Amino acid sequence: MPKQKTIPELDTEIAAKEHQLAQLQHKQQQLENRRSYYEKGDRRKRAHRLITRGAAIESVEPLAKVLSETEFYAFAEKAFALPEVKSLLMSAANAHNAAGQKGTG
Template identity: 60%
Template sequence: MHEKEMEKLQAEKEKVERQLAQEQHKIQRLESCAAYYEKGDRRKRAHRLITRGAAIESVAPQTKGLSETAFYVFAELVFALPATQRLLMEVTGNHAGGD
């Protein structure tokens, strides 16, 4: 090979290596961004669960003394009641989408 061809190939190699480094950096940024949003979603869910649990204890303080199993049985029974189902459908229909 001629020296000019070697220089040209070397320059092309360096250009491709720079592009590769840029793409790897882009991937790293996107992965960091995805992790940030995922962490935020987990925090929002944890906050919602905590505040709703606190609301239940506030309205029905007797639930504080229940074991976890007893609380779940109680919740299943309450939410299986036809009156509860009707109220839940009414509330979710009137307040669709949220907070």
């Protein structure tokens, strides 16, 4: 039969376990902070990409500035549905992918 622990031994064990719990909670908070940081970074990158591409459209075609958001979306849907535009976009994407494969291969 195991020897019973004394009250001071139990108090010491409790203090050690509480310290260990505090360390684990701190580690969990660090991991949650890291996840939040990376998720925010992804959102910032997306926002930056959307802003720069929107600015590029306006600089290439200034008339796009006068359209409302709804009008612009309708225009974009029609423009990207054109076979010529689809073909140009596909060519650009293929060129991008080919360049990426050359860089990794």
